[in-house]
Amino acid sequence: MAYLIDGKRIAQEIKDELKDKVAALKAQGKSGTLVVIQVGSDPASSVYVRNKKAACAYIGIDSISHELPEDTTEEALLTLISELNQKPEVKGILVQLPIPKHMDENKVICAISPEKDVDGFSPKSVGALVIGQKGFVSCTPAGIIELLVRAKLPDFSIEGKHCVIVGRSNIVGKPMALLMLRENATVTIAHSKTKNLPALCTQADILIVAMGKPGFIGAEYVKEGAVVIDVGIHRKEDGKLCGDVRFREVEQKAFAITPVPGGVGPMTIAMLMKNCVESIEV
Numbered sequence: 001m002a003y004l005i006d007g008k009r010i011a012q013e014i015k016d017e018l019k020d021k022v023a024a025l026k027a028q029g030k031s032g033t034l035v036v037i038q039v040g041s042d043p044a045s046s047v048y049v050r051n052k053k054a055a056c057a058y059i060g061i062d063s064i065s066h067e068l069p070e071d072t073t074e075e076a077l078l079t080l081i082s083e084l085n086q087k088p089e090v091k092g093i094l095v096q097l098p099i100p101k102h103m104d105e106n107k108v109i110c111a112i113s114p115e116k117d118v119d120g121f122s123p124k125s126v127g128a129l130v131i132g133q134k135g136f137v138s139c140t141p142a143g144i145i146e147l148l149v150r151a152k153l154p155d156f157s158i159e160g161k162h163c164v165i166v167g168r169s170n171i172v173g174k175p176m177a178l179l180m181l182r183e184n185a186t187v188t189i190a191h192s193k194t195k196n197l198p199a200l201c202t203q204a205d206i207l208i209v210a211m212g213k214p215g216f217i218g219a220e221y222v223k224e225g226a227v228v229i230d231v232g233i234h235r236k237e238d239g240k241l242c243g244d245v246r247f248r249e250v251e252q253k254a255f256a257i258t259p260v261p262g263g264v265g266p267m268t269i270a271m272l273m274k275n276c277v278e279s280i281e282v
């Protein structure tokens with residue numbers, strides 16, 4: 001049976017470290033606010049926004065949320081971002097994705113000042129990651145590296161491993177590949193047009209699945225002894241959550257695996273908090 005990588009425990013450990021750091025920063029007179037913007041009322045986004053605010057409250061950072069109606073104009077959103085960019089007490093700005101289709105996501109992301117881009121989505125943040133400079137890193141991929149390091153799996157390190165990432169999104173797949181490269185892994189990115197996906201995935205020492213397809217990855221995609229990270233999160237008809245990986249099947253074959261829920265999900269928020277604290281620190 002595989003090692004269970006406990007994201008909930010590791011995220012809690014990080015948040016507790018950050019709570020101490022925030023208290024120390026406050027003692028030096030350093031504080032700041034995270035502003036979270038949600039446009040529309042997508043139920044999943046509402047849960048994420050609520051969890052982000054709760055994490056801020058836990059570690060001792062102020063947070064404000066703007067819940068804007070679905071029919072908000074792009075211009076109104078850009079104006080709000082521009083105002084927040086100019087407020088010195090606002091240290092982090094985050095627009096919860098997805099945003100309504102009548103808005104240009106790229107334009108909205110680019111409007112956030114890179115110094116306040118705690119999601120790490122802006123071209124400046126992504127460019128810095130590409131060339132190994134300092135900058136905010138997208139929270140889910142950063143959280144996956146942290147999971148692999150802090151899980152303390154016996155005789156395991158990322159260096160030299162073949163990491164196959166299934167999914168090429170700007171938020172997860174692409175930054176994940178860059179972070180794995182930074183850790184000296186050999187990296188392959190697979191996507192919806194990749195031929196013979198099972199043959200490729202079974203070459204992975206570390207398999208990171210971010211496809212957005214519930215239960216897609218079964219044992220036939222997994223090499224014996226691989227580490228399997230499941231980024232997917234889906235609500236089933238019975239109300240329970242599941243990932244992109246068929247956990248029960250894959251745990252028989254893997255060396256270590258993340259559960260859903262309680263794997264990658266809590267790490268995303270912990271890393272967002274880490275970025276917010278960095279933004280207050282400077």
Ligand code: GUN
Nearest residue numbers: 094095096097098119139
């Ligand atoms: N939607 C799904 N994941 C994320 C995330 O990490 N940040 C934001 N802003 N929106 C998301």
